[in-house]
Amino acid sequence: ETGVTQSPTHLIKTRGQQVTLRCSSQSGHNTVSWYQQALGQGPQFIFQYYREEENGRGNFPPRFSGLQFPNYSSELNVNALELDDSALYLCASSFGRVAYGYTFGSGTRLTVV
């Protein structure tokens, strides 16, 4: 049974650029959630995808968007990067619309300069 894998591990982008982060969910899971964790803070919910449809969204602007593919992997896209977007981005997979528990990946560290 494979866990949740995220790529890339680290990324440096310039303000105003666009970035795509990727996540492969754990085998058997059909739900993927994305979280943003600023330094010293707890993770904040960005959005969740269940069976390729958005299933909930946190308080993030529309320049944060996502996709889920038929194999349940997912992408997080951020347009017009701002310095405050620098954070650890975590992907979590689970099963069902209301999850029994979540399995997290190791994260992508995004630095915006």
Add this chain to the structure above:
Amino acid sequence: KQEVTQIPAALSVPEGENLVLNCSFTDSAIYNLQWFRQDPGKGLTSLLLIQSSQREQTSGRLNASLDKSSGRSTLYIAASQPGDSATYLCAVNEGAQKLVFGQGTRLTINP
């Protein structure tokens, strides 16, 4: 709006001590509560999950309790070891697609 608070923010204890980490939440209508461990710069490792109908869960030296009516959970670590040093996060699942996290307790175990 659900708010999760963890106290203390940081804790440093000598090796071998038993310790308790606290988590409180403002809305008792939760589906479950999950404790995670996070090493510096890394992702989250799930430690224990307690369903709303349960009072506690145990795994090895870890024991988590849940008192839904008072909005509190505790994580008890027995016989602490230097390898337990990490940030511990609690998160509540309201059944509304998301986890709400506390800010974490940064634990240091001194040899």
